[in-house]
Amino acid sequence: MRALIVAIIGLTCVGGSESLPSNTRETRTWYPNGQLAERRHFRDGREEGLQQAWTEDGVLYMNYEMKSGRRYGFANARPCSPVKKVKLPYYDSPDFTPRWGAPVNHRIEAFDLVAQTGTRFSDVDLNGRVHIASFIYTRCSGVCPMMVQQLSKVQDALDTRPGATLVSFSVTPQNDTPELLAKFGEMKGIDPARWKLLTGSAEQIYNLARTSYFADDGRLNGTQPAAEQFLHTEKLLLVDQTGRLRGVYNGTLSHEIDKLIADLDTLISKGD
Numbered sequence: 001m002r003a004l005i006v007a008i009i010g011l012t013c014v015g016g017s018e019s020l021p022s023n024t025r026e027t028r029t030w031y032p033n034g035q036l037a038e039r040r041h042f043r044d045g046r047e048e049g050l051q052q053a054w055t056e057d058g059v060l061y062m063n064y065e066m067k068s069g070r071r072y073g074f075a076n077a078r079p080c081s082p083v084k085k086v087k088l089p090y091y092d093s094p095d096f097t098p099r100w101g102a103p104v105n106h107r108i109e110a111f112d113l114v115a116q117t118g119t120r121f122s123d124v125d126l127n128g129r130v131h132i133a134s135f136i137y138t139r140c141s142g143v144c145p146m147m148v149q150q151l152s153k154v155q156d157a158l159d160t161r162p163g164a165t166l167v168s169f170s171v172t173p174q175n176d177t178p179e180l181l182a183k184f185g186e187m188k189g190i191d192p193a194r195w196k197l198l199t200g201s202a203e204q205i206y207n208l209a210r211t212s213y214f215a216d217d218g219r220l221n222g223t224q225p226a227a228e229q230f231l232h233t234e235k236l237l238l239v240d241q242t243g244r245l246r247g248v249y250n251g252t253l254s255h256e257i258d259k260l261i262a263d264l265d266t267l268i269s270k271g272d
Helices: 002-010 143-160 178-188 202-212 254-270
Strands: 024-030 036-043 049-054 060-067 070-075 112-115 120-122 130-136 164-170 195-199 235-239 245-250
Touching (some): 112 178, 130 143, 130 254, 164 202, 178 195, 235 254, 245 254
Parallel strands (some): 130 164, 164 195
Antiparallel strands (some): 024 036, 036 049, 112 120, 130 235
């Protein structure tokens, strides 16, 4: 089982020889020995279409089709003993080495900022909730518009996942006032109940990016004032109900968003 999980984390790709609907994504994963492990199809973050999985020696043990939320076919045709829950890894370092097993000590540190509604928003408001963090700014014309467009899909998915929140930290809080964030949110169709746009202390935000979310790729200097630095990243970070990092994704890629939503469901349904 461990070999399969490693393959899923390290060797996922998109594509296939078959023609797929434009809103359907195919992912394939392999075992370290090169044997195909899974072939999955997703639409809007949910299983749709053919779903298959093989053992490391090439035996097909899962083969079903999802149509509008209903399953047709078989799963676990080969007895599994013991059956174990598949869990997401933990992350506690800037290189995002996955940690399997017991929870790590690293957690998102305390913060106290202001949302686009003008109300205070802190880490306490995220206790017991899964959240997806990003770092953007309203005047960005490069990466941010693509990220916001992709994150809109996550916002739509939160309609049926009330236990999760989107949180975007402004990396130019000196310019992005709550009023400006509110106008930006309205223009982008952002719902303040599901998606928080945060501004406030630049020192807090940049410290969170560097030491809590590891979103800076080592580019921020902890000894230099935040006002003299600038952060621009496409990273999205998935954080569980206890403030621990559980996933990292490229926020400009549609298939990464599908994976994020699937992992979000794992955290919400299993709580670990």
